[in-house]
Amino acid sequence: MSSLRQRYQFSVKPQEALLILITMFWGGTFLAVQYAVTLSDPFFFVGLRFATAALAVGLLSVKSLCGLTRLELKAGVSIGIAIALGYSLQTWGLQTIPSSKSAFITAMYVPLVPLLQWLCLGRMPGLMSWIGVALAFIGLVFLAGPDGNLLQMGQGEIITLIGAVAIAAEIILISAWAGKVDIKRVTVVQLATASLVSFMMMAPAGERVPPFSTGLLVVALGLGIFSAIIQVTMNWAQRSVSPTRATVIYTGEPVWAGIFGRMAGERLPAIALLGGACIVLGVLVSELKLKKKPASEQAVEQSEG
Numbered sequence: 001m002s003s004l005r006q007r008y009q010f011s012v013k014p015q016e017a018l019l020i021l022i023t024m025f026w027g028g029t030f031l032a033v034q035y036a037v038t039l040s041d042p043f044f045f046v047g048l049r050f051a052t053a054a055l056a057v058g059l060l061s062v063k064s065l066c067g068l069t070r071l072e073l074k075a076g077v078s079i080g081i082a083i084a085l086g087y088s089l090q091t092w093g094l095q096t097i098p099s100s101k102s103a104f105i106t107a108m109y110v111p112l113v114p115l116l117q118w119l120c121l122g123r124m125p126g127l128m129s130w131i132g133v134a135l136a137f138i139g140l141v142f143l144a145g146p147d148g149n150l151l152q153m154g155q156g157e158i159i160t161l162i163g164a165v166a167i168a169a170e171i172i173l174i175s176a177w178a179g180k181v182d183i184k185r186v187t188v189v190q191l192a193t194a195s196l197v198s199f200m201m202m203a204p205a206g207e208r209v210p211p212f213s214t215g216l217l218v219v220a221l222g223l224g225i226f227s228a229i230i231q232v233t234m235n236w237a238q239r240s241v242s243p244t245r246a247t248v249i250y251t252g253e254p255v256w257a258g259i260f261g262r263m264a265g266e267r268l269p270a271i272a273l274l275g276g277a278c279i280v281l282g283v284l285v286s287e288l289k290l291k292k293k294p295a296s297e298q299a300v301e302q303s304e305g
Contacts, residue, residue, distance in 0.1 A: 013240065013241065015236070015237035015239075015240050015241050016237070016241055016249060018233055018237060019233065019234070019237050019241065019246060019249045019250070020249055020252065022229065022230050022233050022234075023249055023250055023252045023253050023256065024252065024256050025226065026230065026253050026256070027103065027252070027253045027254065027255065027256025027257035027258075027259070027260060028256065028257070028260045029223060029226065030094070030099035030100075030102055030103050030257045030260070030261070031099050031257075031260055031261065031264055032219050032222070032223060033045075033090075033091055033094055033099075033219075033223070034094045034098075034099045034102075035215070035219060036091075036216060036219045036220065036223075037091060037092075037094055037095050039210060039213045039215055039216040039219075040210045040213075040216050041202070041205070041207040041208070041210065042088055042091035042092040042094075042095065042205075042207075043088050043092075043198045043199070043201045043202045043205055043207050044198075044199070044202055044207055044209060044210060045091060045216070045220060046084065046087050046088045046091050046194070046195075046198040047195045047196075047198035047199035047202070048195075048220040048224070049087075049195075049220050049223050049224045049227060050083070050084070050087075050191050050192075050194040050195035050198065050224065050227060051192075051195040051199075051224070052220060052221050052223075052224025052225065052227075052228075053191045053195075053224040053225065053227040053228035053231070054188055054191035054192040054194075054195055054228075055224075056224065056225050056228040057184065057187050057188050057191060057228045057231075057232060058188045058192075060184070061184035061185065061187075061188055064182060064184050064185055065184075065185055065188060067182065067185065068185050068189070069181075069185075071177075071180065071181060072181045072182060072185050072186050072189065073189060075173070075177040075180075075181050075186050075189075075190075076185070076186045076187075076188070076189025076190040076192075076193060077189060077190070077193050078173050079170055079173045079174060079177075079186070079190040079193075080189065080190035080191065080192065080193025080194040080196075080197065081193060081194075081197055082166050082167070082169045082170035082173060083166075083170055083190060083191075083193075083194040083231075084193070084194040084195075084197035084198045084201075085163065085166035085197075086109075086163045086164070086166035086167035086169075086170055087163070087194070087198075088163070088198050088201065089159050089160065089162050089163030089166065090102060090106055090160055090163040090164075090167075092156075092159050092163075093105075093155075093156040093157070093159040093160035093163065094156070094160075095156065096154060096155060096156035097154065097156035097157060097160065098261060098266045098268065099257055099260075099261045099264075099266065100254075100257055100258045100261035100262070100266050100268050100276070101157070101268060101272060101276075102156075102160050102257075103253060103254035103257030103258065103261075104139070104254045104257075104258070104275065104276035104279050104280075105140065105157060105160045105161055105164060105279075106160060106163065106164050106167065106253070106254065107136075107164075107250075107253065107254040107279050107280065107283055108136055108140065108161060108164040108279060109164040109165070109167040109168040109171065110132075110136075110168075110250065110282075110283040111129065111132045111133045111135075111136040111282050111283060112133075112164060112165055112168040113168045113171055113172060114126075114129040114133075115129075115133060116165070116168050116169060116172060117172060120172075128285055131282075131285050132282040132283065132284075132285040133282065134282070135278050135279070135281050135282030135285060136278065136279045136282030136283065137282075138275075138278050138282075139274075139275040139276060139277070139278030139279035139280075139281075139282060140161070140275065140279065141275065142271050142272060142274050142275025142278060171246070174234060174235060174238055175238055175246075178235065178238045178239050179239050183232060183235045183236050183239075184232070186235060187228070187231050187232050187235055190231065191227070191228065191231060234246075254276060254279070254280060255280060258273075258276065
């Protein structure tokens with residue numbers, strides 16, 4: 001038992017504690033977004049949300065913006081496009097599916113990360129990653145509906161799943177540039193890009209600017225400021241927190257969303273809850289790594305045996 005405790009030491013860094021905190025609040029934003037899409041079309045809302053976020057971070061980073069480099073501009077634009085696609089599609093999907101279901105499908109981005117790394121960077125996923133993907137896929141089948149037929153998934157589920165792919169790309173891009181760029185400058189660029197891309201998508205999607213609504217303004221401003229805090233925290237924390245540990249922490253998002261959804265009166269079928277549990281389990285399993293015991297430890301166990 002003592003050897004087990006020595007091998008697995010559980011400690012939480014301040015950066016990880018902050019990620020845990022924002023993940024908890026992040027789970028609660030699904031309900032807020034679901035309310036917002038009753039007042040506005042998705043692309044306009046996401047554009048307004050991230051315009052507020054970009055303005056909030058920009059006002060705090062006016063002096064440092066003068067030193068913006070080409071690498072930071074490239075990083076910010078790339079991450080911003082991924083953010084715009086991920087959040088816009090997620091918001092679009094929330095028009096037709098419950099917030100709890102949206103959160104669980106969105107969590108698919110975690111096991112998708114190693115698959116994207118394989119396809120884009122040539123890094124073959126390990127055994128645990130493949131098991132995690134399989135569990136998450138089974139969970140998605142359960143979430144698809146009573147018949148569990150992926151071919152009959154509704155529009156909301158499909159759109160949300162595509163959004164999860166975009167969020168997986170965002171995580172990879174943030175990790176790729178973390179430590180190489182200035183946090184504030186990149187955050188302003190990515191938030192401004194996300195806002196601009198979302199507004200540009202309004203015309204192709206046939207959206208119009210909705211009539212003024214106090215409720216919409218309050219939600220957009222609140223989520224905009226919170227989005228700014230999330231992006232700054234993610235960019236700062238992932239300098240010292242590995243992508244593996246970060247994604248495990250983000251696993252709590254659908255769990256908190258499910259809790260808040262339950263409190264708001266949402267009642268997912270038992271099969272859908274089982275599917276959500278499989279996705280969360282798949283997320284956790286995909287981040288486990290099989291490690292060989294050191295030769296010295298193996299020798300001690302053999303001598304004791």
